[in-house]
Amino acid sequence: MIAIFHNYGGLLLQGFGQTLLCSIIALLFSLIIGSMFAIFEVTPVKSLRVIARVYIEVFRNIPLLVITMFFYVVIPMFVTKISGFAAGTVGLTIYTSAFIAETVRSGIQSVDPGQMEGARANGLSWWQAMRHIVLPQAFRYVIPPLGNQFINLVKNSSVLAFVAGFDLMYQGNVIASDSLNTMTTYVVIGILYLIITLPLSYWMRYLEKKLA
Amino acid sequence: MKDFINAYSWINIHYLLQGLWITVAVSVVSIIGSYVLGSILGIIRYVNIKIVSPVVGLIIDIIRNLPLLLIIFFTYFGLPNLGFRPSSVWATIIALTVFESTMIAEIVRSGIAAVDPGQMEGARANGLTYGQAMYHIILPQAMKKMIPALVSQFISLIKDTSLATIIVLPDLMHNAQIVYGQNSTYILPMFLMIAIMYFIVCYALSVLSRSLERRMS
Amino acid sequence: MKKVFRLVSIIVSSLALLLVLTACGSKSLANQNVMTRAKQTNTITWGVKADTKLFGLMDVKNGQIKGFEVDMAKALTKQILGPKGKADFVQVTSSTRMPLLRNGNIDAIMATTTITPQREKQVDFSRSYFDAGQSLLVKKGSPIKSVKDLNKNGATVIGVVGSNSVQNIAKFAPKAKVLQLSDYAQAVTALKSGQGEALTTDNGILGGMAVENPGYVLTGGAFTKEPYGIAINKHQPQFKRNLNSALTRVEQSGEYNRILKKWFGNVPGMNVKEMER
Structure with a gap:
C-alpha cells in the first residue's frame, strides 16, 4: 500500500485535487441553480412552478451517468468541444441541483407561512420577504441535508472516471492497470475518498442533533 | 430525422429492451435485498447493543461514504478471492445490495429515532414487551415516516445500476453504448431513448410511492 | 425481543467474521490449477472484448460476441478439452481484464493483449497468436x-x-x-x-x-510491434503448455488461416497472406 502512495503520489494528489475542485464547483453552482428552482416552486407564478417541477422531475429521474455522457458525447457534436472535467462538472451540477431544489423547497415550506403574510402586511414585496425573512430561516433547516448532498456530490464525482476527467477514480483505474495491484490501489482510493466524506458525514450528524 | 428512424429499428430497440430488462431485474433483486439487510442493520444500530452496534455502525459509515463505483470494483474483483466467481450481474446485485443497505440502515435508524420515545415507554407501561412494542407500535409509525426517503433511495438505486457498465454489465446504458459505438449517427437518438426509458421506470416508482403515502395517511 | 436482536446480531457478525476467516484460509480461485478445474467443469472461461470489431464485437441482433479472438478461443478450447469442451466468455475491457484474471474471474485473456516485459512480470503469456502494430x-x-x-x-x-x-x-x-x-x-x-x-x-x-x-x-503506419498473447496467471505451467500446443495444432491444421481470412480478408490495408501461419 505504501508502494502505491510512493510510486503514484503525484497522480493520487492530482486526482484528489480534481475530485475536490469538481465537487466544490458543482456544489456552488448547484446551490445557486437549486435555490432558484426551489423559489420558482413556491412563487405565485404558475408558469415558473411548472418549469421548476419539470426540471426537477426530469433530472432526478435520469441517471447521472446518462447526463454526464450526454454532455461529453452529444454536446461536442452540435455545440462546442467540452473537456471531460467540464462535462462531468456540468453533469454533476445539473443532477445535484435537482436534489438541492427539493431540499431547499422543503426548507422554505417548513418556515411558518404566517411569517410571509406578516412581512407582506408590513409592506415588503414578495421577493423582499422571501429574501430577508423566509430564506435565511429556511437555510438554517437545510444545512444538514445540504451537507449530505455535498457528500453525495463527492461520491458521485467518480463518474468523471467515465469521461477521462482526471479525478481520483480515473487515476485509480490508471494506477490499478499500471501497477496491476488492483485491490490495494482501490483500498488507497477508498481511503482518500473517506478523508473527505467521513468527517463531513460525522459533522452533519452532529449538526442534525444540535438543530433537532 | 432519418437517423432517428434508422436508430429506432426493431433490432436496436429490442437490444435496448434487453438492457432495460437487466436494469430492472438487477434493481428489483437489489431493492429487496437492501431493504431486508438495511432494516436489520438499521435496527441493530438503533437498539444499541454493546460492541456489536458501534462496530456495525462504523462499517456502515465507511461503506456509505465511499463511491458506489469503488464498491462495484471491490465486489467484482474481490469476490473471487473468497472462492467464487460472480458474473457481472451478480457482482452488481451484491455491490448494490451492500451499498444501498447501508444507506437504508441510516434511513431506518433515523426513522425509528423520529418516533416519540414516550410511545415506547407508554407501550411498555401497558405491559408490552420491548419487541412487541417495537413491532406493533414503533415500526409501523416509523415506516410511514420513512417511505419518501426509502423510495428516493430506491430510485437512486435504479439509476446507479448504470455505473455497472464499467464492469460490462449488459444493462440499458451499456447496450446503448454498444449501439451508438457501432454507428455514430445513433448517438443522439440513443441518448434520448435511454433517458426516456430511465425516466419512465423511476418516475413510475415515485408516482407509486406518492399514492402509497396518501393511502397510509 | 431485545435479546432476540442481540442474538441475531451476534450471529450475523460471527457469520461475517467466519466468511472473512475462511476467505483468508481458502485457496482463492486465482491460485487453483486451471487445468484441473477446466477438466472438471469441461469449461474454459475466456475474457474477450465486446467493443472491438474484428476481434470481439457484440452482435446487437442476438447478443453474441463475434470476432477473430472469439473464434480462436473456441478452437483452442476444443483442442484442449476435446470436441465437447465449452468456451465461456466474459466481456472485458482493457482496464478490467488484468484485475479479472489476477483475481480469478477468468482463466485466460484473449483480448488484444500485447506481450510486454512489464506485463510478463505479473502474468504469463502464450506464444503470440497475432502480430499487430x-x-x-x-x-x-x-x-x-x-x-x-x-x-x-x-x-x-x-x-x-x-x-x-x-x-x-x-x-x-x-x-x-x-x-x-x-x-x-x-x-x-x-x-x-x-x-x-x-x-x-x-x-x-x-x-x-x-x-x-x-x-x-x-x-502514419505501424510505429511499434505488438504481438498479442493469451495472458494467464503465473504458476499455471500445465495450462500454458496446453495452450501453446493447442495453438500449434490450430495453426498446422489450417484452421488458423481460415479464421484469419474470415475476419481480416476484406479489411483494406491488411495483407492476410503475410499474416498467414
Missing part, C-alpha cells in the same frame, strides 16, 4: 500524418485505460496530452465528438473502427 486513427483530411505530428503542446491523443498504447505514446509523443477512456466504444465516441485529434491503438483494432466509421482513416 500500433497506429493512429484520424479524421479524413487531418493534418496529422504520423505520430511525430502529435508531439506538440496542445495535441490530445485518445487511448484506453490499461492498454500499452498509451504508454507508447508517452515515448513517441511525450508532449501530447493523453485521455484514457474506459473502453473502445467510448474512445471512438470521444474521437468523433472531437475530444482529441487522434485515437491510438493497434492497427487491427483501428482497421475495424475505420470500416465502421467511413469518415476516419488509419495514418
Whole structure:
C-alpha cells in the first residue's frame, strides 16, 4: 500500500485535487441553480412552478451517468468541444441541483407561512420577504441535508472516471492497470475518498442533533 | 430525422429492451435485498447493543461514504478471492445490495429515532414487551415516516445500476453504448431513448410511492 | 425481543467474521490449477472484448460476441478439452481484464493483449497468436500524418485505460496530452465528438473502427510491434503448455488461416497472406 502512495503520489494528489475542485464547483453552482428552482416552486407564478417541477422531475429521474455522457458525447457534436472535467462538472451540477431544489423547497415550506403574510402586511414585496425573512430561516433547516448532498456530490464525482476527467477514480483505474495491484490501489482510493466524506458525514450528524 | 428512424429499428430497440430488462431485474433483486439487510442493520444500530452496534455502525459509515463505483470494483474483483466467481450481474446485485443497505440502515435508524420515545415507554407501561412494542407500535409509525426517503433511495438505486457498465454489465446504458459505438449517427437518438426509458421506470416508482403515502395517511 | 436482536446480531457478525476467516484460509480461485478445474467443469472461461470489431464485437441482433479472438478461443478450447469442451466468455475491457484474471474471474485473456516485459512480470503469456502494430486513427483530411505530428503542446491523443498504447505514446509523443477512456466504444465516441485529434491503438483494432466509421482513416503506419498473447496467471505451467500446443495444432491444421481470412480478408490495408501461419 505504501508502494502505491510512493510510486503514484503525484497522480493520487492530482486526482484528489480534481475530485475536490469538481465537487466544490458543482456544489456552488448547484446551490445557486437549486435555490432558484426551489423559489420558482413556491412563487405565485404558475408558469415558473411548472418549469421548476419539470426540471426537477426530469433530472432526478435520469441517471447521472446518462447526463454526464450526454454532455461529453452529444454536446461536442452540435455545440462546442467540452473537456471531460467540464462535462462531468456540468453533469454533476445539473443532477445535484435537482436534489438541492427539493431540499431547499422543503426548507422554505417548513418556515411558518404566517411569517410571509406578516412581512407582506408590513409592506415588503414578495421577493423582499422571501429574501430577508423566509430564506435565511429556511437555510438554517437545510444545512444538514445540504451537507449530505455535498457528500453525495463527492461520491458521485467518480463518474468523471467515465469521461477521462482526471479525478481520483480515473487515476485509480490508471494506477490499478499500471501497477496491476488492483485491490490495494482501490483500498488507497477508498481511503482518500473517506478523508473527505467521513468527517463531513460525522459533522452533519452532529449538526442534525444540535438543530433537532 | 432519418437517423432517428434508422436508430429506432426493431433490432436496436429490442437490444435496448434487453438492457432495460437487466436494469430492472438487477434493481428489483437489489431493492429487496437492501431493504431486508438495511432494516436489520438499521435496527441493530438503533437498539444499541454493546460492541456489536458501534462496530456495525462504523462499517456502515465507511461503506456509505465511499463511491458506489469503488464498491462495484471491490465486489467484482474481490469476490473471487473468497472462492467464487460472480458474473457481472451478480457482482452488481451484491455491490448494490451492500451499498444501498447501508444507506437504508441510516434511513431506518433515523426513522425509528423520529418516533416519540414516550410511545415506547407508554407501550411498555401497558405491559408490552420491548419487541412487541417495537413491532406493533414503533415500526409501523416509523415506516410511514420513512417511505419518501426509502423510495428516493430506491430510485437512486435504479439509476446507479448504470455505473455497472464499467464492469460490462449488459444493462440499458451499456447496450446503448454498444449501439451508438457501432454507428455514430445513433448517438443522439440513443441518448434520448435511454433517458426516456430511465425516466419512465423511476418516475413510475415515485408516482407509486406518492399514492402509497396518501393511502397510509 | 431485545435479546432476540442481540442474538441475531451476534450471529450475523460471527457469520461475517467466519466468511472473512475462511476467505483468508481458502485457496482463492486465482491460485487453483486451471487445468484441473477446466477438466472438471469441461469449461474454459475466456475474457474477450465486446467493443472491438474484428476481434470481439457484440452482435446487437442476438447478443453474441463475434470476432477473430472469439473464434480462436473456441478452437483452442476444443483442442484442449476435446470436441465437447465449452468456451465461456466474459466481456472485458482493457482496464478490467488484468484485475479479472489476477483475481480469478477468468482463466485466460484473449483480448488484444500485447506481450510486454512489464506485463510478463505479473502474468504469463502464450506464444503470440497475432502480430499487430500500433497506429493512429484520424479524421479524413487531418493534418496529422504520423505520430511525430502529435508531439506538440496542445495535441490530445485518445487511448484506453490499461492498454500499452498509451504508454507508447508517452515515448513517441511525450508532449501530447493523453485521455484514457474506459473502453473502445467510448474512445471512438470521444474521437468523433472531437475530444482529441487522434485515437491510438493497434492497427487491427483501428482497421475495424475505420470500416465502421467511413469518415476516419488509419495514418502514419505501424510505429511499434505488438504481438498479442493469451495472458494467464503465473504458476499455471500445465495450462500454458496446453495452450501453446493447442495453438500449434490450430495453426498446422489450417484452421488458423481460415479464421484469419474470415475476419481480416476484406479489411483494406491488411495483407492476410503475410499474416498467414
